[in-house]
Amino acid sequence: MEPQPTVHTPARIGWAMLRILLIVELVGGAVVLWNVVLAFIAASNEPLGSRLSLLLAVVLSWLWIGITLWGALTRRASWVRGSALTIHILMFPAATGVLQGILGDAAPLGWALLALAVLGFVAAIIARPVPANQNAGETSS
Numbered sequence: 001m002e003p004q005p006t007v008h009t010p011a012r013i014g015w016a017m018l019r020i021l022l023i024v025e026l027v028g029g030a031v032v033l034w035n036v037v038l039a040f041i042a043a044s045n046e047p048l049g050s051r052l053s054l055l056l057a058v059v060l061s062w063l064w065i066g067i068t069l070w071g072a073l074t075r076r077a078s079w080v081r082g083s084a085l086t087i088h089i090l091m092f093p094a095a096t097g098v099l100q101g102i103l104g105d106a107a108p109l110g111w112a113l114l115a116l117a118v119l120g121f122v123a124a125i126i127a128r129p130v131p132a133n134q135n136a137g138e139t140s141s
Contacts, residue, residue, distance in 0.1 A: 014126030
């Protein structure tokens with residue numbers, strides 16, 4: 001009997017899926033952030049408060065995804081799973097809003113968001129944290 005648990009194959013697959021999805025979301029978030037910055041500058045006649053709140057919300061959510069990705073790449077800690085679960089649960093209503101036509105005719109974007117939400121949720125459930133005294137893939141004897 002092994003003294004410490006090993007990292008099982010489903011957990012490895014979950015972490016790999018989660019990292020890939022978070023990279024895709026970080027890149028997509030950068031595109032959204034760039035468009036919001038351009039819209040922020042272009043809409044100088046709009047009230048500053050509403051423009052600034054949208055900009056801050058996009059910046060903070062992009063940073064949140066980036067920090068979660070960093071945690072998934074470096075530590076695979078339990079907080080990464082909780083953060084990823086929260087991100088992907090919040091993507092469900094975002095995808096629903098896009099599919100209902102809030103952003104115009106953006107059905108492909110809505111379906112992509114929904115697919116990312118489902119896949120990210122499943123990946124975060126499958127991924128398990130690695131114990132602090134055990135490196136990924138190694139067992140002590």
